[in-house]
Amino acid sequence: MKRRPSNFIFFQMVCVSVIWGGTFIAGRVIQPEIPPLLSATVRFLFASISLVLVIILGRLGWKRINKRQLWQIMLLGASGVFIYQILFFYGLQIIPASRAALLVAINPAMIAFISFLLWQEKVSLKKGAGITLCVVGAIILLSDKAPSSDVFMVSKGDLAILGCVVSWGIYTVTGKNVIKEIGALHTVTYAVLFGTLLLIVTSLCLDITLDTVSLFSLKDLVSLGYLGILGSAIAYVWYYQGVSQLGAAGAGAFIALNPLSAVIVGTLFLNEQISTVIFIGGILIVFGILIANKK
Template sequence: MKESALLTSLMLVGVAFIWGGTFIAGRHLSVNTPPLLSASIRFLIASVTLSFFLPNKQNKSLLNKNTKIRIFFLGLTGIFFYNICFFYGFQFISASRGSLIVALNPAGIGLVSFIFLHEQIRPIKWLGIMLSLIGVFIIVISKDPTALSMDVNTWKGDLFLLGCVACWVTYSVASKRVISEIGTIHSVFYSLVVGTILLGVTALSTNQANLVNILELSYSQWFSLLFLGVFGSALAYVWYYKGIEKIGATQAGVYIALVPVFGIILGMLLLKEPITLPMIIGGIIVILGIYFCNWSKY
């Protein structure tokens, strides 16, 4: 393997490790930190950090009214609603379990792109989508197979994390038009700014973002917020899109299969989370599904 190819692989493995770690940080923060406060600080840090990676030249004329509306929609779905589901969801669910449910993203993106954008899906990708759906179903019902008809509160955490999937699929499909107009990094940055403003206003209006709550944040909570903001929401995106530039979206996407693997390992090591046999079986099926979703050979 050439040195440049090795560095690209290591960079993408690093991205998967960071994104796997975001579930651990999210779970840690959700225990004692107001969700909207966590989300607001995370993306304030992320917006500032990502601003240092913006290309020097940006054609302002590309930001017409329609593009601005689309950017607002991206910030609303991919940042605002996603993080409400993310931080509220981890109040009820383990980091390991959450990382496996959110691993449904590639299958969801492929399915929605097929339905609304009429993108062609090859047989191997259909197999990946079906495996991902089956794997997540196994993971969700493994919590308590007899409780499927019980109160929705039983599945609150799972439903919030499935909300994350819905938000991210919507964001990913809707962002394709914006990325083609203003580029990837600017698209991510502007949606981060919009999401940060929406989260901040909501946190202030619900009194979650107040001086007392901010001063009560511990060192470990600040570390988690810095990790989420600097690495999980800024640096990892830069590395991931650099990886796409080097080896293409399909090959880079295969590395995403490592995200739930790292999420499970870190959950076991740092949070002492138990892993059940159905979670292992469902996780393996999901990871295979992700791999097939990103495999373009057939």
């Protein structure tokens, strides 16, 4: 596979972060009456159709995979699509988009931690300091008071988004070998197709009916189209291209930009208020990520 110029990869990864920052807003505006599982299923139906069309119309062919690659792709589909998306939509029904985006910003630290566990990648003093800052920032962020309460608490929404962080860390680290072998596009396509299958089967088992599907408004479908086509099909492929060339930690560092776009858009379009606690926690997380991934 031809190596892209570094400047283009950096620009591409910034675009991914901006797109993903917008996904928190798009997910937040979907009606709370719509089950998170159904939202995730429709999102990835959009993504699956888009990716399959790219391969067919681009005449790129379907690459054969061996048993080891199949198991890895199934893990990617389960972690990066099935588990992540259900937790993502559930969390956004409970907490503001800006808060969710700041929590997801600790992903690079989680990626570094999982890389150490799975591949024994050593953590330098600088990276360790950065990860510590991320953790402190997350603790401060989680200490923010609920809007209608004087009690400091961690909500189910916070826990769901933190579950997203773990799922995405697994998705990033375990996909490195497959990307090198069959390429980012085919890796993402196969993983998305498997994850979508899991979502569909689970939806059918939980008796999601046509009455439930009829709850979707045009705004909901537009949001899910954005989430599926831009936020999943395009951004997932670009992200894995970044992982291929910059490494898991290098590509993961760009997730630090997600909160910036999410907070700006959330403030402008959803009238979400940014408290001092969220601001301080977010600043620590972003600085921690930059320090952890500085060469």
